[in-house]
Amino acid sequence: MKRFSKVMFRTSSLLLALVALQPAIFASVDDAQAFALxxxxxxxxxxxQVREDYWGGDLGSGEKKAVRQQLFKGNExxxxxxxxxxxxxxxxxxxxxxxxxxxxxxxWEKGHFAAAHVIPKATGSYFIIVSVEESPEERTHxxxxxxxx
Amino acid sequence: xxxxxRRLKLTVGVLCGLAVCAGxxxxxxxxxxxxxxxxxxxxxxxxxxxxxxxxNKLGAVNWKQHVRSDKGPNFTERPRIALxxxxxxxxxxxxxxxxxxxxxxEIGQRVLTLAKGIGVGNSITPHAKAIIEAADKRNWExxxxxxxxxxxxxxxxxxxxxxxxxxxxxxxxxxxxxxxxLTSVVTKHFSSDGAELLHQPxxxxxxxxxxxxxxxxxxxxxxxxxxxxxxxxxxxxxxDRRIPAESVKKVNEITIxxxxxxxxxx
Numbered sequence: 001m002k003r004f005s006k007v008m009f010r011t012s013s014l015l016l017a018l019v020a021l022q023p024a025i026f027a028s029v030d031d032a033q034a035f036a037l038x039x040x041x042x043x044x045x046x047x048x049q050v051r052e053d054y055w056g057g058d059l060g061s062g063e064k065k066a067v068r069q070q071l072f073k074g075n076e077x078x079x080x081x082x083x084x085x086x087x088x089x090x091x092x093x094x095x096x097x098x099x100x101x102x103x104x105x106x107x108w109e110k111g112h113f114a115a116a117h118v119i120p121k122a123t124g125s126y127f128i129i130v131s132v133e134e135s136p137e138e139r140t141h142x143x144x145x146x147x148x149x
Numbered sequence: 150x151x152x153x154x155r156r157l158k159l160t161v162g163v164l165c166g167l168a169v170c171a172g173x174x175x176x177x178x179x180x181x182x183x184x185x186x187x188x189x190x191x192x193x194x195x196x197x198x199x200x201x202x203x204x205n206k207l208g209a210v211n212w213k214q215h216v217r218s219d220k221g222p223n224f225t226e227r228p229r230i231a232l233x234x235x236x237x238x239x240x241x242x243x244x245x246x247x248x249x250x251x252x253x254x255e256i257g258q259r260v261l262t263l264a265k266g267i268g269v270g271n272s273i274t275p276h277a278k279a280i281i282e283a284a285d286k287r288n289w290e291x292x293x294x295x296x297x298x299x300x301x302x303x304x305x306x307x308x309x310x311x312x313x314x315x316x317x318x319x320x321x322x323x324x325x326x327x328x329x330x331l332t333s334v335v336t337k338h339f340s341s342d343g344a345e346l347l348h349q350p351x352x353x354x355x356x357x358x359x360x361x362x363x364x365x366x367x368x369x370x371x372x373x374x375x376x377x378x379x380x381x382x383x384x385x386x387x388x389d390r391r392i393p394a395e396s397v398k399k400v401n402e403i404t405i406x407x408x409x410x411x412x413x414x415x
Contacts, residue, residue: 075202097351127182
């Protein structure tokens with residue numbers, strides 16, 4: 001009986017530890033995408049069509065990633081970056097193919113989110129630079145979605 | 150699925166982000182793109198309706214002229230089905246622009262048949278139904294969203310079974326059909342801004358690289374597309390110069406030819 005109690009206690013402790021660690025273990029790019037889509041939600045009401053596809057991965061603090069994208073003059077774009085990591089600071093900025101900052105000044109960064117607004121002056125390739133500026137985690141998931149109108 | 154309370158918190162967070170942090174941290178005005186070369190993701194392939202949206206802003210387009218709903222043959226080669234699927238999804242976006250409910254519904258069915266042909270029918274069935282329902286209600290926004298979801302689901306399902314190359318052919322089929330329509334519209338009513346929409350050299354290089362990595366797809370249509378992209382590249386890769394009317398016309402002829410070859414049995 002004593003042995004049974006011991007086993008039960010150990011099993012329960014293990015389960016409790018698993019529950020406590022669950023966000024860290026099961027957090028994924030999909031969670032980051034949920035945040036990115038949440039950031040996009042208010043813009044859908046303004047007529048932006050948000051792409052179903054998204055781009056994501058994980059980065060360490062201070063690391064950057066570039067996503068190359070074809071943008072069309074005449075369209076207006078918003079890019080939304082999300083992470084599921086609390087207290088992480090993320091950013092997204094857009095540059096043209098010459099490396100010149102191409103975004104409007106109304107981009108923003110806050111908590112789990114960052115956003116950049118582009119009204120392309122020319123049709124062509126642009127670079128969307130996503131960055132994890134600070135994070136309490138060693139690796140931070142990120143996801144980027146975009147919308148256009 | 151995010152619980153409601155979390156969604157509420159997130160929404161409040163986003164709104165605070167918009168209201169309080171109207172300005173982001175200062176980004177450098179210029180960066181060295183070459184230094185990014187090791188961290189650059191593949192180029193993102195735009196949806197056909199991104200191009201169509203930009204075209205619409207240049208003037209009224211008679212989308213009905215570009216609607217295509219012929220069923221075409223049933224292929225057995227998976228690369229051919231993937232290419233055709235991409236063009237049919239693009240045809241769906243064109244039918245939405247034309248607000249042609251009957252064609253959208255036919256395309257919904259056709260997409261499902263083709264998806265079954267490459268083994269990803271299960272993931273497409275709900276989207277095909279949603280396309281047909283939304284077309285019945287003439288809810289074009291929902292049709293657009295479902296077409297996007299269809300393409301995304303097809304490609305995800307292919308990637309899951311390591312059929313990334315077929316997934317890339319779906320994108321290529323859509324891009325070719327989109328380019329065919331873009332050049333048709335701009336050829337009829339030429340403008341420099343319209344021609345500029347063709348300035349997509351990195352996208353073209355991306356497709357060329359992907360096709361080169363598909364030696365196992367030893368089909369005439371793949372070789373025809375490869376040769377055609379070589380022809381198209383100098384016409385649209387013009388740097389800061391304008392793309393002339395003759396180049397648009399030439400790209401139109403090439404993409405019409407390819408479009409015909411994609412939907413026709415060898």
